[in-house]
């Protein structure tokens with residue numbers, strides 16, 4: 001399957017910087033689909049800049065409700081309206097900083113699907129959980145609790161992001177990444193059947209140009225969710241260029 005290289009810009013950049021970064025990516029990549037996820041306030045502008053390009057635009061979160069009295073929140077339908085096609089949900093920074101649990105991620109994912117957005121559900125263990133041998137069970141529980149019916153057929157995407165690898169420069173060994181991706185594939189196929197074989201499983205956590213080729217070559221790794229390195233156009237494109245043909 002064609003890999004997806006997704007950039008999570010997190011809370012970075014002003015309008016001018018967002019436009020400059022988006023424009024530098026407009027040409028896309030040879031062997032991978034590209035997706036960029038700017039902060040809410042830049043989505044409209046960036047989606048307009050990317051019209052007619054092969055680069056998709058997504059958001060980093062959405063609310064579970066369609067509309068209503070939810071001060072400060074943004075609905076999936078609003079994101080779709082301004083040009084987003086994807087939304088990252090359940091990122092560990094949301095789980096930690098905003099207390100989002102699997103039930104909340106499930107509700108948001110259902111809202112995204114209803115609005116016609118492709119959800120990217122993030123899962124991953126903390127360092128303490130990995131050291132206690134709990135990584136597999138933590139990720140299986142997150143998958144079980146946050147993926148709704150209809151996710152697979154709608155092209156939903158899962159990102160494995162070990163919490164301890166995010167922004168730290170540390171990554172699991174290639175063997176550990178491959179093992180977790182195999183675990184996730186098995187769990188999805190057991191629950192949803194063979195259709196889940198085509199679900200994209202991304203790896204995220206300190207992906208950079210120097211480690212991308214090795215990670216992207218692993219079985220069941222269908223792309224990357226990139227944080228810091230997605231803010232530098234040449235690094236993001238180098239990661240996309242490292243995808244095997």
Ligand SMILES: O=C(CO)COP(=O)(O)O
Pocket residue numbers: 008091161165166167168169204205206207225226227228229
């Ligand atoms: O959280 C991430 C992407 O969602 C990964 O961030 P880094 O690539 O900066 O480690």
